[in-house]
Amino acid sequence: MRVLIIIIFIAFQGSFLFAQKEKKDIHDGNKLYEQKKYKEAEASYRKSVAKSQQSVAGNFNLGDALYKQKKLEDAGKKFTDIANSSADKGVKAQAYHNLGNSLLESSKLEESVAAYKKSLINNPKDDQTRYNLAYAQEKLKQQQQQKKDDKKKDDKNKDKKDQKDKDKQDQNKDQKDKDKKDKDKQDQDKKDQDKKDGKGEQPQPDKLSKEEAERMLEALNQEEKKTQDKLKNKKAKGVKGRIVKDW
Missing domain, CATH: 1.25.40.10 (Tetratricopeptide repeat domain)
Structure with missing residues (x-):
């Protein structure tokens, strides 16, 4: 029985000493925290938590030190x-x-x-x-x-x-439409100019008026008559050649 009492007493004393060390780590951490040495305070709080993971003060103060370090x-x-x-x-x-x-x-x-x-x-x-x-x-x-x-x-x-x-x-479309209109106008102007220069299509016979056709026919008749008259005159004059004396 005495041995058991001694063992219990020793265990209780060891636990008490362990708790005292944990509290000392927290106490040291608090001093460092107040001095704004948050990194060092974190290290002390971690020591206390390592000794007692359920320590509310150790864990809570550790969280505060971490917060202060961002x-x-x-x-x-x-x-x-x-x-x-x-x-x-x-x-x-x-x-x-x-x-x-x-x-x-x-x-x-x-x-x-x-x-x-x-x-x-x-x-x-x-x-x-x-x-x-x-x-x-x-x-x-x-x-x-x-x-x-x-x-x-x-x-x-x-x-x-x-x-x-x-x-x-829309601007590009308007420009294309304008370019097309300009080109169509240029083509039309060229056609009109060609007609003026006589390079366009010749008038078709069936498009002549009756008066124009009669005038052309009369002109052809006059030309033909002149040609025939010239031929007649030419025959009347005869052809000049060498005369052979026949006496």
């Missing part, structure tokens, strides 16, 4: 684990509050609003959390409005581009 994702995971594992409403409220801060700093506004709301469920009287919630909601509202404005701007720019493309297509 290690927001790691800090957020730490606060989420604390909030999910703790049954103490006060601890859960603080963990969700700090989680909301980490998410807000990461511009995850919807998630930060949800975290602040969970914090207030566990501690409805926390004015600081209520203020942060209102701030996050206002930032979220501004973000959503900015997205709407950007979409309107994009749609407007798209409409302008589409209109510009359409105007360009």
Whole structure:
């Protein structure tokens, strides 16, 4: 029985000493934290957590040191684990509050609003959390409005581009139509000029008027009569040749 008592006493003393070392690491970490030596404070808090993984103070302060170093994702995971594992409403409220801060700093506004709301469920009287919630909601509202404005701007720019493309297509079509008209006019002008120069189509006989046909026929008759008269005169004169004396 005495041996058992000694063993229990030794085990209790060892556990007490171990807890004292854990608290010393947290205490050292707090001093470094106050001096804004957040990296060194993180190392001390990790030592305390290594000795007791269930240490609320060690884990909570470790999350704070990570947050101060802008290690927001790691800090957020730490606060989420604390909030999910703790049954103490006060601890859960603080963990969700700090989680909301980490998410807000990461511009995850919807998630930060949800975290602040969970914090207030566990501690409805926390004015600081209520203020942060209102701030996050206002930032979220501004973000959503900015997205709407950007979409309107994009749609407007798209409409302008589409209109510009359409105007360009219409302009190209008008230019093609103008070029075709100019070419048709040039071709017609050339045809008209060729007609004036006598290079166009000759008038067809069936297109002559009756008076023109009679005048042409009369002219042909006159030419033929002149030709016959010339031939007659030529015969009357005879052909000059060598005269052979016949006496």
